[in-house]
Amino acid sequence: MRDVATLLEALPYIREFHGKTVVIKYGGAAMEDERLREEFARDVVLLKYVGLSPIVVHGGGPDITSYMQRLGLPVEFVGGLRVSDEQTVEIAKMVLVGKVNKEIVLRIGRHGQPAVGLCGDDGSLFAVSRRAAPSGQDIGYVGKIERVNVDVLNHVARDYIPVIASVGADREGRSYNVNADEAAGAVARALAAYKVVFLTDVKGWLRDPAAPESLIATASADEVRGALEGLDGGMRPKLAACVEAIDGGVSSAHIIDGRVPHSLLLELFTDAGIGTKVSA
Numbered sequence: 001m002r003d004v005a006t007l008l009e010a011l012p013y014i015r016e017f018h019g020k021t022v023v024i025k026y027g028g029a030a031m032e033d034e035r036l037r038e039e040f041a042r043d044v045v046l047l048k049y050v051g052l053s054p055i056v057v058h059g060g061g062p063d064i065t066s067y068m069q070r071l072g073l074p075v076e077f078v079g080g081l082r083v084s085d086e087q088t089v090e091i092a093k094m095v096l097v098g099k100v101n102k103e104i105v106l107r108i109g110r111h112g113q114p115a116v117g118l119c120g121d122d123g124s125l126f127a128v129s130r131r132a133a134p135s136g137q138d139i140g141y142v143g144k145i146e147r148v149n150v151d152v153l154n155h156v157a158r159d160y161i162p163v164i165a166s167v168g169a170d171r172e173g174r175s176y177n178v179n180a181d182e183a184a185g186a187v188a189r190a191l192a193a194y195k196v197v198f199l200t201d202v203k204g205w206l207r208d209p210a211a212p213e214s215l216i217a218t219a220s221a222d223e224v225r226g227a228l229e230g231l232d233g234g235m236r237p238k239l240a241a242c243v244e245a246i247d248g249g250v251s252s253a254h255i256i257d258g259r260v261p262h263s264l265l266l267e268l269f270t271d272a273g274i275g276t277k278v279s280a
Helices: 002-017 034-049 061-070 086-110 150-157 180-191 221-230 235-247 263-269
Strands: 021-026 053-058 115-119 126-130 143-148 161-165 167-169 175-177 195-200 218-220 252-257 276-279
Touching: 002 263, 021 034, 021 180, 021 235, 034 053, 034 086, 034 161, 034 263, 053 086, 053 150, 053 180, 061 086, 086 115, 086 161, 086 167, 086 175, 115 150, 126 167, 143 167, 143 180, 150 161, 150 180, 180 195, 180 235, 195 235, 195 263, 218 221, 221 235, 221 276, 235 252, 235 276, 252 263
Parallel strands: 021 053, 021 195, 053 161, 115 161, 195 252, 218 276
Antiparallel strands: 126 143, 167 175, 252 276
């Protein structure tokens, strides 16, 4: 009966979300643990089967860091963004596009839905310009997405699950590392997606980062906007991307704990949810 109750609880949400686009930023522990990788792929396939249109945008920071350390290259972050010289961008592009992206595509395919891997270069998906850190510091070839070519995504998503690696190039062909949270927010905004979901390694947005019980379950975009100036680290780009998405017409943005099995389904299809929900 418990299983039946769970299905009945999910039914109104499945009905509400049917035919809607959900952008999912995939990263953190959910990408590193083998069991969680398989469960994530199954969850995304389930979303497709019940009538949603999932679009996955992924990072791969730990893999990039691992390869840089093997090569003896410095690893530095400012405001949650990776400082990126030309060599760092080259490594990021090889790791994200050539390794991580294809692993995700293959895993989703094994669970029953064909996926297509993309990056910002494919079909001129992302038009990118160089950006600075929130502090104004020069952080190298870190890109800001100026435009998303939604025609490419709409075309692919009709028959496949798009899986997007967060790199892109400017008009002169210079490659940039793009923060995956910002890329997911930009994609959701451009598509006017119904929801955007960010998987992370904490329970959600915490009032006190050292206190897991201080989870902020719901917040308005204005509340988040007012808090951004005092934030640093990896949560800042996630919350900034939530605000960007909401300002662009996305109904809600969610930050959830990717370490919890099936956290994506729990957030979307249960009354309680498990993370932070940001709405207008």
